[in-house]
Amino acid sequence: MxxxxxxxxxxxxxxxxxxxxxxxxxxxxxxxxxxxxxxxxxxxxxxxxAHARTGAxxxxxxxxxxxxxxxxxxxxxxxxxxxxxxxxxxxxxxxxxxxxxFSAAQRSPDSDTHITADRLRQQGVVSVLDLQNLAPNVTIQRENGGATVNFYIRGIGMADLTQNNTQSVMTYVDDVVYPMASMMSGQMFDVAGVDIKAGPVGTEHGQADTGGEINIRTNDPTSTWHAGITEDIASYARSKTDFYISGPIAHNLSFRIAGQTLQGGGWQYNPTNGAHLGDANEGALRAKLKWTPDEKTEVKLTGHWVQDNSELVNGTSAVNSLATRPVNVVSLGGTASPAGSYVLPYGQTEWSMNPAFAKIVGRSASMKPSEHNTLWGANLYFGRDLGFAKLETQSAYIAERRGEYTDADASAWNTGDAYRNVNANSFSQEVKLHSLNINDRFQWTVGMHYNRYQSYQQMWFDFSQYTPTRGYLSETAFHDNQQTFAQYAHLSYRLPHNITIFGGINHEADDRQLNNLTTTHYAGPYTCAGKGLCQAVTDVEAFTPSGSASNQFSGVLGIQYQITPHLQTYFKVSKGFKPGGFTANNTVVQAQLEPMKPETVLAYEAGFKADPIPNVMRLNAAAFYYDYHDQQILTSFVVPSYGPLGRFTNVPKSEIWGIEFTLELHPFKHIFITENFGYERGVYQDFQSVNSAAVNKYYAATGIWQPIYTSYSNTDSGIPKMTTNGTADYRFNPVRSHELEIGVDWQYRDTQALIPGGFGNYGYHLPAYFLLGAHMTFRPVNRRWSVTVYGTNLANRQYYVSGGAATVSEFWIPGTPRFIGGRFGVDF
Incomplete structure (x- = not known):
C-alpha cells in the first residue's frame, strides 16, 4: 500500500x-x-x-x-x-x-540563475525583456524600441542595431544558438524554465562569448494526454492567450503543440493628432515530436513559427539639437530642459510618415511605428547512450523576414525616420560527447559547434526635413556573411576531502564579410506616382567590402570545496573571447566600415552556495572582477558637413567589478521570499572618444558639425550600479484542497549612462526607477485550474527603460504605466 x-x-x-x-x-x-x-x-x-536535470x-x-x-x-x-x-x-x-x-545546482561552482515556469507565470513574463526583473546584474533593452534586443550581464553587452556582430551575451532556445537577438522574438511561451549564466562561456556547449548566456527551455511532449489554455486580460485592452496539447501518437512516439497570441496593450498617443500607438499583434506556434525507439535513444524534432505585426513603443526626445525644427513645449505640456531639449508628457510621443518615404519602402503612408516580422525554424536533437558516455547532436535552421519602421528621431519632423528590411537565416550544428555517471570522480565533456549566419539588409532613412545639412531620402544595403567553428573540452576531478578541480578550453575560428554595401540618396521634390520610386536616384556610392577574421582560445580553471552537505564555495578564473565585426548603419564614408578588433575579458569570480537552514533559508553569493581588453562599444563618428554617425570601436582597457546575491527564505510555513541583489561598477581606464554632448551643443550654437574629442580615462562606464528585485508570497489553504497565494514583487534599477560621460548631461542618461507589483491566485492543490488578479507598476511611476540617438535627437523609451489584469487557466 x-x-x-x-x-x-x-x-x-x-x-x-x-x-x-x-x-x-x-x-x-x-x-x-x-x-x-x-x-x-x-x-x-x-x-x-527538467529543472533537476538542468542542475545535474x-x-x-x-x-x-x-x-x-x-x-x-x-x-x-x-x-x-x-x-x-x-x-x-x-x-x-x-x-x-x-x-x-534546483537542489542539485547548489553543488555547481557557478553563479547561474535558474528560473522556474511557475516564477515566470507569477511575474507575468511575456518577452525576454522581462527576464531582467528576475536576476541580479542583468539588463535587457530594445534598440530604438524595435525588435533588436541587447543583453547585458554584469555590465558586458553591446548596443548593436544591425546585428553584424556576435552577441556579448549569447541566447539559446533548447540549447539551439540564436545568433541574432531579434530571432528570439515570440519565443517566451510554453516555457519549462530559463537559465541565466554570467561570465565567459563556451567550454561546455555552443559558442564562446564574454558576457554569458541565456537559455530558454521549452516543454517536451508527454507520454500521457495533457492540454491546457490560459487567458490573460489587462488594462489598455491587452489580451494574451496560451494553449497546448500533448500526448502519445504511437508506441514510443509523442507530440506537443503549443501556441500564444498577444493583442492590444497600446498606451501611447500622438498629441498632434490623437492617434493611438503600441498595440501588440503577435501569434506564435511551436510543435515537437519525441521518439524513443529504445531506452538508450531519444530523438526530438521541433518546429516554430512567429508572426509579429505589433506596433512599437516609441521614444520621446530628450535632446533635440536642430534649431530649425522647434517644438512648442508649452502647447504640448512638455517639460522644459536645456536649450533645444524637451520631454513630452508621459504617454505621449510623436511620429510621422512621409508619403514619399512610404512609397520607397513599399508601405502605407498611414503606417505607425511597427514590426512586420515572420520568423520560423526547425531543429533536430539526437541523443544516444553509448554505455561509456552519451552522444548528443543538435542541428538547427532559423530564419527571419523583418520589416521594421521606427521614428528614430522621436519627433513629428522627417529628420531621421527609419525603415529596416532584414532577410536572415542561421544554420548551426553541434556534436557533443560527455560522461554519463554523475557520481564518478572524473567528469568530462568534448564537442564541436558550427554556426553559419547570413543576411541581406536594407536600411532607409528619411532626412527630407533635416536641412540644410541633408534634405534627402537615403538607403543603405549590404550582405553580411559569418561563420564560426569551435571545439571545446571541459574536465573535472573530485579529490579527497570534497575538493574538486575543473577546467575547460575553447578554440574558436570566426570569419565574417560585409559585401555589396551601397548607399543611395534620393533627392526631392518628391512627386510620387505609380509603384516606382518617387524620384530619380541622385547618387549611388559603392563601398569596398570589409572583413574580419579571428582565431583565439578561451577557457576556465577553477577549484570547488564542498565544506558541508549544505555549503560549498568556489573560485575560478576564465578568459572570454568575442570576435570583431562591423558597423553598417547609414554608411556615408569608408572609414565607418573599418572593422573593430575582437574583445577579451579575464574574469575572476569567487562565490558560495549555502542552505544554512535547509528548506528555510538559502543564500547564494558571488564577487567578480573583469579585466577587460578592447571592449567593443558604439560611439559617435562625426562627418563634417554631414553630422554624427554611429560607429563601433574598441576601448583599449577597462574594468568591471561587483557583487551579487540571491536570498530565498521560508521563515514560516506560509511565507516565501526571494530577493536578488546586484551591485557593479565599470570604469574606462584608457579611452578617448567623440564627446556627443559637446558636439550637439556646438552644433546647436553654430550650425556646424565638428568632432570634439574627450579623454574618458578613469571615467565611469555608465552601467547601472545597483539592481535589485524580488517577491514575497503568502500561501495558505482557506478551504480544504484549495490554495490561495497573495504576493508582492518589486524591482529597482539604478541610473544608466547612454554615452561615455553621460552622467551629469541632461538627456544622455536614464533616470533610476523603482516599481512595485502585486498578485493573488486561487487554485486547487491539483493545479487543474487557477484564477489570478495582478497589478504592475502599482504606483504608476513614470520611468524609462532604454534610450538611444538618431541624427538630431537623443531619446528615451518609456516603460509601461500601471496595468491591472486577470488571468484564468485550465489544465486537463
Missing part, C-alpha cells in the same frame, strides 16, 4: 499524522512511499524533472565535490524512514517536498 498523504504546510517535514502512519504501517510490514506532489500547497510548484548537468560539467544524486538535505521524515525497519519490513521515501528548487 502507498500513501499520497501530503503535509499541508511544512515542506520537507512530515506532519505528526504522517509520522504516525509510518510507525503504524512500518510495524505491520507495509512499505510507504511519500511523494513530492505537483499540487503542494506549500511550494506552489513542482520540482520538475551543470554539476556534471562544472565539477561537483560530492555526488549530486545524494539528497542535499535529509529531513526528519527521511531519517525516520531510513532507520525504521522491523524484520524484513522497510519504509522508503521516494520523494521530498522542498521549499526551494
Amino acid at each position: 502507498k500513501s499520497s498523504y501530503k503535509s499541508k504546510y511544512d515542506p520537507g517535514r512530515l506532519s505528526p499524522l504522517s509520522f504516525c502512519l509510518i510507525l503504524i504501517t512500518g510495524t505491520s510490514g507495509v512499505a510507504i512511499s511519500t511523494h513530492a506532489h505537483a499540487a503542494s500547497s506549500v511550494s506552489g510548484s513542482n520540482a520538475k524533472v 548537468n551543470t554539476a556534471r560539467h562544472s565539477g561537483n565535490a560530492a555526488p549530486v544524486s545524494r539528497p542535499a538535505t535529509r529531513t526528519a521524515g527521511q531519517n525516520a524512514a531510513k532507520h525504521l525497519k522491523a524484520g524484513s519490513e522497510t519504509v522508503s521515501v521516494s520523494g521530498v517536498r522542498n521549499a526551494f528548487h
Whole structure:
C-alpha cells in the first residue's frame, strides 16, 4: 500500500499524522512511499524533472565535490524512514517536498540563475525583456524600441542595431544558438524554465562569448494526454492567450503543440493628432515530436513559427539639437530642459510618415511605428547512450523576414525616420560527447559547434526635413556573411576531502564579410506616382567590402570545496573571447566600415552556495572582477558637413567589478521570499572618444558639425550600479484542497549612462526607477485550474527603460504605466 498523504504546510517535514502512519504501517510490514506532489500547497510548484536535470548537468560539467544524486538535505521524515525497519519490513521515501528548487545546482561552482515556469507565470513574463526583473546584474533593452534586443550581464553587452556582430551575451532556445537577438522574438511561451549564466562561456556547449548566456527551455511532449489554455486580460485592452496539447501518437512516439497570441496593450498617443500607438499583434506556434525507439535513444524534432505585426513603443526626445525644427513645449505640456531639449508628457510621443518615404519602402503612408516580422525554424536533437558516455547532436535552421519602421528621431519632423528590411537565416550544428555517471570522480565533456549566419539588409532613412545639412531620402544595403567553428573540452576531478578541480578550453575560428554595401540618396521634390520610386536616384556610392577574421582560445580553471552537505564555495578564473565585426548603419564614408578588433575579458569570480537552514533559508553569493581588453562599444563618428554617425570601436582597457546575491527564505510555513541583489561598477581606464554632448551643443550654437574629442580615462562606464528585485508570497489553504497565494514583487534599477560621460548631461542618461507589483491566485492543490488578479507598476511611476540617438535627437523609451489584469487557466 502507498500513501499520497501530503503535509499541508511544512515542506520537507512530515506532519505528526504522517509520522504516525509510518510507525503504524512500518510495524505491520507495509512499505510507504511519500511523494513530492505537483499540487503542494506549500511550494506552489513542482520540482520538475527538467529543472533537476538542468542542475545535474551543470554539476556534471562544472565539477561537483560530492555526488549530486545524494539528497542535499535529509529531513526528519527521511531519517525516520531510513532507520525504521522491523524484520524484513522497510519504509522508503521516494520523494521530498522542498521549499526551494534546483537542489542539485547548489553543488555547481557557478553563479547561474535558474528560473522556474511557475516564477515566470507569477511575474507575468511575456518577452525576454522581462527576464531582467528576475536576476541580479542583468539588463535587457530594445534598440530604438524595435525588435533588436541587447543583453547585458554584469555590465558586458553591446548596443548593436544591425546585428553584424556576435552577441556579448549569447541566447539559446533548447540549447539551439540564436545568433541574432531579434530571432528570439515570440519565443517566451510554453516555457519549462530559463537559465541565466554570467561570465565567459563556451567550454561546455555552443559558442564562446564574454558576457554569458541565456537559455530558454521549452516543454517536451508527454507520454500521457495533457492540454491546457490560459487567458490573460489587462488594462489598455491587452489580451494574451496560451494553449497546448500533448500526448502519445504511437508506441514510443509523442507530440506537443503549443501556441500564444498577444493583442492590444497600446498606451501611447500622438498629441498632434490623437492617434493611438503600441498595440501588440503577435501569434506564435511551436510543435515537437519525441521518439524513443529504445531506452538508450531519444530523438526530438521541433518546429516554430512567429508572426509579429505589433506596433512599437516609441521614444520621446530628450535632446533635440536642430534649431530649425522647434517644438512648442508649452502647447504640448512638455517639460522644459536645456536649450533645444524637451520631454513630452508621459504617454505621449510623436511620429510621422512621409508619403514619399512610404512609397520607397513599399508601405502605407498611414503606417505607425511597427514590426512586420515572420520568423520560423526547425531543429533536430539526437541523443544516444553509448554505455561509456552519451552522444548528443543538435542541428538547427532559423530564419527571419523583418520589416521594421521606427521614428528614430522621436519627433513629428522627417529628420531621421527609419525603415529596416532584414532577410536572415542561421544554420548551426553541434556534436557533443560527455560522461554519463554523475557520481564518478572524473567528469568530462568534448564537442564541436558550427554556426553559419547570413543576411541581406536594407536600411532607409528619411532626412527630407533635416536641412540644410541633408534634405534627402537615403538607403543603405549590404550582405553580411559569418561563420564560426569551435571545439571545446571541459574536465573535472573530485579529490579527497570534497575538493574538486575543473577546467575547460575553447578554440574558436570566426570569419565574417560585409559585401555589396551601397548607399543611395534620393533627392526631392518628391512627386510620387505609380509603384516606382518617387524620384530619380541622385547618387549611388559603392563601398569596398570589409572583413574580419579571428582565431583565439578561451577557457576556465577553477577549484570547488564542498565544506558541508549544505555549503560549498568556489573560485575560478576564465578568459572570454568575442570576435570583431562591423558597423553598417547609414554608411556615408569608408572609414565607418573599418572593422573593430575582437574583445577579451579575464574574469575572476569567487562565490558560495549555502542552505544554512535547509528548506528555510538559502543564500547564494558571488564577487567578480573583469579585466577587460578592447571592449567593443558604439560611439559617435562625426562627418563634417554631414553630422554624427554611429560607429563601433574598441576601448583599449577597462574594468568591471561587483557583487551579487540571491536570498530565498521560508521563515514560516506560509511565507516565501526571494530577493536578488546586484551591485557593479565599470570604469574606462584608457579611452578617448567623440564627446556627443559637446558636439550637439556646438552644433546647436553654430550650425556646424565638428568632432570634439574627450579623454574618458578613469571615467565611469555608465552601467547601472545597483539592481535589485524580488517577491514575497503568502500561501495558505482557506478551504480544504484549495490554495490561495497573495504576493508582492518589486524591482529597482539604478541610473544608466547612454554615452561615455553621460552622467551629469541632461538627456544622455536614464533616470533610476523603482516599481512595485502585486498578485493573488486561487487554485486547487491539483493545479487543474487557477484564477489570478495582478497589478504592475502599482504606483504608476513614470520611468524609462532604454534610450538611444538618431541624427538630431537623443531619446528615451518609456516603460509601461500601471496595468491591472486577470488571468484564468485550465489544465486537463
